[in-house]
Amino acid sequence: MESSEFHNALALLDWQIELGATEAICDAPVDRYALPGTLKPSKSAAAPATATPATMADPVAQARQMAEAAPDLAALQGALAGFEHCDLKRGARNLVFSDGIAGARVMIVGEAPGRDEDREGRPFVGRAGQLLDRMLAAIDMGRTDEAAPVYITNVLPWRPPQNRDPKPEEIAMMRPFLERHITLANPDVLVIMGNISAQALLGKRGITRLRGTWTECLGLPALPMFHPAYLLRQPAAKREAWADLLSLKAWLNDG
Template sequence: MPPAADLIDLDPADLAALIQWYEAMGVDVALGEEAVDRFAAPVRAPMAAAAAGQGRARAEPPAPAGPARSPAPPPTALPAAAPSDDPVMAARAAAAAATSLDELRALLERFEGCGLSKTAKNLVFADGNPAAKLMLVGEAPGRDEDIAGRPFVGRSGQLLDKMLAAIGFDRKSAYIANVVYWRPPGNREPSDLEVSICRPFILRQIELVGPAVLVFLGNQPSKALFGREAAVGIRKFRGRWKSFETGGLTVPTLPTFHPAYLLRQPAEKRLAWQDFLEIRRRLASG
């Protein structure tokens, strides 16, 4: 963070741009220019004052004896802090109550159990055709998705559109969602708890869409929805059909690379192309 003296020379437009950049990077606290070692700080005076008060109390004469008193009752136990899985249980209950995609979206817009909803600009629910046979599930929204409120609208979204077009699909013939519904600050990886909170909602979303084929794009949806089986990493896990079950629904599912990964590792596009050819073959076979 620049020194305060440097900020004085910035005009309002530059200050606004700096604040937007801090927000995009996930900055949520102001830090001083120099670190302070709190452990090395001297003991504060109030402790000495308290000791003096105790000395005065000892100097006072004892109070006259009175009738014997019954022993004080044991202190009432304070309620335990809410367990860490409470938000997950709340998410399960909320997701189970949804009978349509519109209801599920409305529930997510009101849901306060995930801290990401407090820092994100928009809920990123879905894009495309909910009646489509093909459903793709991505990772967490990025900055562009957070602004637009739709999944896959940045560079990775442009690549995904090209990949879909190559097998004869587009956003009118596919349905696209994410395993996490709000952008993590600074585009960081969502925590395990954040993914666990969102998981009941994406499961219900899959159930309500009822696709003929599912595609999991990247590590996050694969690990969140297949669990330990996907712990080997997406490069080893991709390219093989799996049966994904939720709510009485069984869907053939193909894990593959996330488009953002392909932008960083273009040599892997060959494998992704093989996966998308498999998707086309499966959909063509009914």
């Protein structure tokens, strides 16, 4: 070999060593699985593990476990914030938990946050919320009224895209949190506002048929009513809503 070729070959070898190529290739291939002490991977080991339906997390069961473990409302709000199975959370700005005074005799359960509620992180703050405040004031009640307060929440804590109706699986996931919320708030009476709330808590839809008729929910007296958003679209229904408010006031006075 000429001197120049030798030095070129040596330079290439040094360059390969710097790159980490420090092992030579044998003349014949080596079956490393056949070497002593080496186990051949089985077909089951080589295939990537996939979750079966039996091993996948049950969102409703996990929601129930997390909700029941919450000793108070603050812990329940934290549990909701940590629940990762509801896709609504990923598209919402804020968790909408509650408003008003916890421990109030009346607990109002609405449907789901809208744009204004999502932005502020409180239920019933848009036009429907303003109407609700006027409705409550008409019977001498209010969110922060120390003499006759109310406590307010929704079936869903996150806003559905484009204010669409919640899906059945979304309601099912949130129901354990809602039930625990009602237990911890410990009201004397529930006001169930709107079809979605009636579906979640009573298992029924058709608020025009259900409204105004006292029923029982989770061991509490419950009064289904029109949602204020419905009253904004159907002002003629305010007559029935006023009758329901008077029925609520009479129940509280008698209780």
